[in-house]
Amino acid sequence: MSSVLFDNPGPRTRARHKVYSAAAAVALVLVVAGLVWLMYVNGQFAYELWEPFLTPAYIEVMLVDGLLKTLQMAFFSVIFALGLGLVLGVAKMSDHAWVRWPSWGIVEFFRAVPLLLLIIFIFFTFGTGGGIGSFWSVVLGLTLYNGAVLAEVFRAGVNAVPHGQAEAAYAIGMRKSQVMNVVLLPQAVKIMLPAIISQMVVALKDTSLGFYILAPGLTAVGKLIYTEFRNPLPTAIVVTSLYVAANLVLSLIATRVQRRLVGEQKALEAPDMAAGSAV
Amino acid sequence: MDDVFSNFDLVLKAFALTIELLVVSALTSLVLGTLLAAFRVGPISVLAKAGTLYVNLVRNTPLLMIFIFVFIAMPELELNIENFFVKGCLALTVYTSAFVCEAIRSGINSVSLGQAEASRAVGFTFVQSMRHVILPQALRAVVPPLASVLIALAKNTSVAAAFGLLEATARMRYFTNNNADARPEIFITFAIGYIIIVEVLSAGAIGLERRWKVAR
Numbered sequence: 001m002s003s004v005l006f007d008n009p010g011p012r013t014r015a016r017h018k019v020y021s022a023a024a025a026v027a028l029v030l031v032v033a034g035l036v037w038l039m040y041v042n043g044q045f046a047y048e049l050w051e052p053f054l055t056p057a058y059i060e061v062m063l064v065d066g067l068l069k070t071l072q073m074a075f076f077s078v079i080f081a082l083g084l085g086l087v088l089g090v091a092k093m094s095d096h097a098w099v100r101w102p103s104w105g106i107v108e109f110f111r112a113v114p115l116l117l118l119i120i121f122i123f124f125t126f127g128t129g130g131g132i133g134s135f136w137s138v139v140l141g142l143t144l145y146n147g148a149v150l151a152e153v154f155r156a157g158v159n160a161v162p163h164g165q166a167e168a169a170y171a172i173g174m175r176k177s178q179v180m181n182v183v184l185l186p187q188a189v190k191i192m193l194p195a196i197i198s199q200m201v202v203a204l205k206d207t208s209l210g211f212y213i214l215a216p217g218l219t220a221v222g223k224l225i226y227t228e229f230r231n232p233l234p235t236a237i238v239v240t241s242l243y244v245a246a247n248l249v250l251s252l253i254a255t256r257v258q259r260r261l262v263g264e265q266k267a268l269e270a271p272d273m274a275a276g277s278a279v
Numbered sequence: 280m281d282d283v284f285s286n287f288d289l290v291l292k293a294f295a296l297t298i299e300l301l302v303v304s305a306l307t308s309l310v311l312g313t314l315l316a317a318f319r320v321g322p323i324s325v326l327a328k329a330g331t332l333y334v335n336l337v338r339n340t341p342l343l344m345i346f347i348f349v350f351i352a353m354p355e356l357e358l359n360i361e362n363f364f365v366k367g368c369l370a371l372t373v374y375t376s377a378f379v380c381e382a383i384r385s386g387i388n389s390v391s392l393g394q395a396e397a398s399r400a401v402g403f404t405f406v407q408s409m410r411h412v413i414l415p416q417a418l419r420a421v422v423p424p425l426a427s428v429l430i431a432l433a434k435n436t437s438v439a440a441a442f443g444l445l446e447a448t449a450r451m452r453y454f455t456n457n458n459a460d461a462r463p464e465i466f467i468t469f470a471i472g473y474i475i476i477v478e479v480l481s482a483g484a485i486g487l488e489r490r491w492k493v494a495r
Contacts, residue, residue: 004387004395004413005320006405017322024325038356112477113470114437117448121466124455201339208341212441219343226351233352240344247339 039233049231053238058225066221067242073135073217074204077142081203082196084143085150090180092155103151110148115141116209123213134215138207146203153195157188190261197254201247208243218242280461283454283468293450294472300364300436300446301476304371305429311372312379319384330380337377342438346370350442367439371432378428386421387413419491426484433476447472 009017039045052058091103110118119141127137161184169183211219218239226235283290318330337345349370353359360366390413398408440449451469455462 003320004390004392005409006322007399009322020323021325024323024329028325028329038358042356044355109470109474112434112474114434114448114473116437116440117451117466117469117473120440120448120452121455121462124452125462125466205339205341208343209438211343219341219347222347232347233355236344236347236352240340240348243341243344244336244339251339 044233049229049234052225052229052231053234062218062221062225062238062242065216066218066239067246069135069220070204070207070217070243071246073138073142073207073210073215074200077139077146077207078196078200078203080139080143081146081150081199084147085154088147088151089154089158092151093158095176107148107151110144111152113145115145115206116212118144119209119213127213134210134213137213138210138215138217141209142203142206145206146199149199149202150196153192153199154188157192157195158184160191161187193261194254194258197250197257201250201254204247204250205243280458280464282458283461283465286454289450290447290454290468290472293445293447294476296364296444296446297433297436297472298476300367300371300439300444301429301433303364304368304375304436305432307368307372308375308379308432311376313383315376315380316383316387319380320387334377334380337374338381340374342370342374342435343441345374346438346442349373363442363444367436367442367444371435371439374435375428375432378431379425382424382428383417383421385424386417389420390416419488422484422487422491426481430477430480433480434473437473 043049053062088103088107091099092107094100094103119138122141123134123137126132126140127134131137132140158180165183165187166179169179174182207215207217208219210217211223214220222235222239226232229235315330315333318326319334321327346367349366360369394412394416395408398412403412436446437448439446440452445453447469451465454465458465
């Protein structure tokens with residue numbers, strides 16, 4: 001395996017690498033064994049601590065009140081964010097400065113503000129006391145944040161469509177809205193799908209921030225279980241596994257969709273200008 | 280709103296803690312992330328696989344769960360760290376280093392294989408080819424993704440608010456609790472603080488990019 005960093009190794013280097021590999025493997029095994037031993041010494045393998053995850057009633061609570069609610073929150077916020085992102089993204093490309101600048105401001109604002117700050121503000125201002133409640137506060141916060149991120153994705157997607165397409169559409173006499181709706185957006189959506197789905201992974205992870213305002217979801221169920229059974233470590237391991245599994249499934253779908261629609265081309269990456277997309 | 284301005288030192292103190300969290304965990308994540316990237320692109324397959332596993336696991340885990348591991352689950356193993364600030368930095372580092380690793384790896388991978396082959400062909404030693412050919416190009420390619428990782432980290436420090444660290448987000452909660460009538464203004468005040476941090480980071484990145492730009 002030759003790479004930018006080193007040549008194909010010769011026989012002596014290969015022998016040396018084998019020694020390093022063995023040493024590294026031993027070190028890794030020792031680290032893992034050390035962690036397992038620490039868990040064992042502190043009684044973390046006791047049946048009582050893991051009991052809730054083997055009891056059907058609790059499994060149902062975890063899946064229905066936990067995973068399902070989390071997925072619902074992510075689903076609603078991604079659907080709404082797609083609408084918001086489309087509107088803001090198209091508005092940012094508008095020819096009219098009075099449309100372009102406000103939408104630019106909105107996008108930059110919600111991309112730069114921490115999601116938790118936004119969610120706390122929404123919940124304590126509109127959510128409590130007969131307001132929209134914690135579930136919809138999280139959904140609203142996620143919608144505003146992801147909508148701003150997706151606006152950038154939409155803009156990048158439309159810009160990735162070759163210029164000739166828009167020029168040809170204008171040449172045959174289409175209006176601006178027609179060029180956007182009939183020619184540019186349909187092609188752009190195809191390029192953007194993988195980026196949109198990876199944004200769903202981000203949204204799914206960010207639903208966990210509802211923990212702070214006691215919103216339903218996996219973290220809330222986790223908190224209930226570990227306060228009742230006093231088993232934070234097993235609970236954290238189980239809840240994290242559920243998040244990771246859900247995200248891996250989403251990523252798998254993303255790869256499939258991309259292969260189907262875009263072929264083996266490189267995925268589109270929205271340019272990160274002000275705020276990072278890697279959250 | 281008067282409450283905020285007459286106690287503005289509290290706001291500044293909170294943002295100072297946010298920036299401390301950001302700087303300390305940025306430095307530790309850069310070190311750990313570089314190490315992980317070295318594992319992932321290096322020739323030792325055991326380390327490469329371990330690095331890949333770590334990155335995939337951490338990137339798919341919510342930051343909040345890592346905070347729960349560090350703050351609530353770790354004491355069960357008698358691995359308790361007393362200092363909340365250190366714990367916060369630990370959680371942020373575990374999370375961010377996976378993203379730093381990917382940013383650096385993508386920078387190294389963006390250097391085309393022909394560059395390395397050409398430098399070997401003209402007789403450069405390994406160190407020379409690294410120093411004069413590969414690393415300068417990789418470094419330039421790393422700046423934009425690394426900047427967005429750091430910006431995400433700046434925003435992620437807010438999660439520490441849920442775990443008893445009185446940084447900017449927790450401080451906003453304190454002010455909005457006491458001044459229910461001025462919530463939007465208080466929110467905007469704190470949001471502007473974060474926007475300033477984010478803009479400083481991104482201006483720095485753009486400056487570096489411009490300075491290192493080469494004609495291609």
